[in-house]
Amino acid sequence: MRRLVIATHNSKKAREMHQILGTRFPGLELLTLADYPGAPEPEETGDTYEANAIIKAESAAQFTGEWALADDAGLEIDALPGELGVYSKRFAGEDTSFAEKMVRILANLEGVPEAQRGARFRCFVALAHPETETSVFSATCEGRIAEEPSGAGGFGYDPIFWLPELGCTMADLTAEQKHAISHRGKVLAEVADHLATMI
Numbered sequence: 409m410r411r412l413v414i415a416t417h418n419s420k421k422a423r424e425m426h427q428i429l430g431t432r433f434p435g436l437e438l439l440t441l442a443d444y445p446g447a448p449e450p451e452e453t454g455d456t457y458e459a460n461a462i463i464k465a466e467s468a469a470q471f472t473g474e475w476a477l478a479d480d481a482g483l484e485i486d487a488l489p490g491e492l493g494v495y496s497k498r499f500a501g502e503d504t505s506f507a508e509k510m511v512r513i514l515a516n517l518e519g520v521p522e523a524q525r526g527a528r529f530r531c532f533v534a535l536a537h538p539e540t541e542t543s544v545f546s547a548t549c550e551g552r553i554a555e556e557p558s559g560a561g562g563f564g565y566d567p568i569f570w571l572p573e574l575g576c577t578m579a580d581l582t583a584e585q586k587h588a589i590s591h592r593g594k595v596l597a598e599v600a601d602h603l604a605t606m607i
């Protein structure tokens with residue numbers, strides 16, 4: 409494998425995937441869907457992360473003819489069962505900003521004690537090629553929902569994702585610190601071990 413397409417339309421997620429894989433494989437040509445004008449944005453019709461990751465990776469592999477890597481992630485909040493998860497992007501409406509989504513989550517959790525504010529990011533990654541069977545990898549990152557947003561790093565729900573062992577939110581971390589402990593960092597470390605056998 410000489411070239412890998414990062415199959416996401418989320419530029420911040422693409423940057424994270426690029427940083428993590430580029431550090432490990434400096435000789436690998438990493439492209440994104442932005443390099444393929446007209447690349448379709450398939451509907452995420454699956455009701456699992458795994459199904460959606462496969463849909464995105466296989467669509468990109470078919471369109472580009474290359475190896476393609478897609479990730480589907482979400483935030484699971486114990487006190488709000490079934491409300492985010494696979495549907496994290498659509499929480500409180502697809503067009504609502506993340507600032508607004510986070511305000512809604514914090515309002516829903518008002519008065520909920522720390523011990524009941526458990527949450528995790530879950531991430532599934534699919535690696536596809538037009539001529540081979542798709543492989544799937546997954547990882548989680550455990551934390552809590554903070555009392556208030558903090559930090560400007562990362563993206564999405566990172567400002568309200570509290571990391572008790574570090575005493576800060578995911579958005580308070582540098583990119584390198586996030587990748588060392590995050591769901592995406594962990595799953596891509598596993599993917600990288602797999603890619604190392606193919607490069």
Ligand code: ITT
Pocket residue numbers: 415416417418421464479480481482483496497529562563564565566590592
């Ligand atoms: P693609 O499907 O094009 O890859 P997306 O933004 O739709 O991009 P997902 O469906 O995988 O991505 O993720 C759903 C939401 O979960 C995403 O919009 C983010 O808000 C949130 N999310 C995913 N990874 C995150 C992370 O590392 N930190 C914070 N929020 C994250």
